[in-house]
Amino acid sequence: MNQKHANFPNIMWVIGALIILFGITAFFVIKWANVSRENIPIYGTLPEFQFTERSGEPFGLNEMRGKINVVDFFFSNCHGPCPIMNGNIRQLYDLYESSDRIQFVSISVDPARDTLMRLQEYAQELGITDFRWLFLWAPIDSVADLMENGFMLAAEDLPGGHTVQFVLVDNRGRIRGYYSGIDDAEVELLQEHIRIIGRELP
């Protein structure tokens, strides 16, 4: 009677062996996928600098540390790419509304016209009332110097010829990526990279 039963293989052994084999494989595959995705390069570290925020408060590398920073360059009188760039920052600004781990830093490349007063107005026009989005002022020479030697971006034909790149700076002041601020796909990639870097935050 029991001989008939014995025809059926002992499935539990098969399953047990598979679990161990699959588990080990899966462990490495997941690791592989995570590493492949989180491989965000470090382009360099920003030097110390000291600019002024629209509020009049000093703002420098120290204020960037501890947070994820999305940096861009603009001037208030710009009607070319700036509105598109602002629109994209705005989208991220709204997305991270509930988070104090990220801030947006816009640096004026036209300090002669963009006085602190003008920057305050500009922020108001954009509807920005809190300090998750910051607007920085510094003499043009300092701005150009930081652009070229810190952010490694061209600083020619300012203000009109300013870059449209968004620069991702991590919580330790390191540059982690450049993304065209007028290209939706690149802004989406920026968002993905923010999420990954966010996981590294304490």
Added chain:
Amino acid sequence: MNGFIRLTFISTIWTYLLIFLGGLVRVSGAGLGCPDWPKCFGHWIPPTNVGQLPPEMDPSQFNFALAWIEYINRLAGMTLGLLIAATAIYALIKYRKVPGIVIPAVLAALLTAYQGWQGGQVVASELKPLLVSAHLVIALIIISLMVYTAINAFRHENRGFNPASEASKLKPWVFGLWLVAMTQVAFGAGIRGGLETLGHQFPLAKPFELLSKVGMITHIHYFIGAVLLVIAIFLGPRILKADSTKSPLVRQSAKGIIHLAITQIIIGIALVIAGIPQLLQLFHLWFASLFIGITIMLYSSLKFQKEAAS
């Protein structure tokens, strides 16, 4: 084992492999590893570097690891399609007059073909949570049909041997267990989808913060989990005791259900405590599919005995 049983057995194992691979795609975030379907970045074999991408494809989407993880799932899926098609054809030839074999075998083949197409829809929808969950539920129905076919074929080949057993009375309970387990998987997939959606809304939130935002559905999942555990712990030993024939099939599956129910509760709790790590998530899903298959195995083996009793 005759050729047909061997084939259904291999197809069933392969289906489990595929469910595992599908879960792996899900937890490793490789679902959009190939943004097009059925090809991958315009090729039948995924490109190895960005330079091979067709010009209209966005290079920032390309990730070698993710493309291959997704593509291996597709290859294994195609293989399963062939295996199950062979099983169905075999059944149509050999067991044309045995509805208990031919119907589930053909249904499984049709459903597998649909599943392949539906997988393309999942990719096209950019992983809409509801479609991802449906993809999983269909896979579990396929696995149930395969196990049912295999046991029925085994039973058919041994039809001269018909033990009577009290345990067969408990059969409706086992089917009920299967239904509850399927519901439970759907809720589990719902939580996973909820986490996904919330992850986009609150990108910098920690996993446990997200979990608390998912809401009611998590509590339902915990509750049904407890119910499943209670049923398994009460039903399993009763079946073992009532099965006077000492059928190894019944014994293995009844024990399997108890062990898996306990394991799943432990993994479930660990998931919450550890912040939903990927590997645990994968096993939680895969053990759920084993539980479903073994429940059907138990159900069909008990059916075997019921016929004997009458």
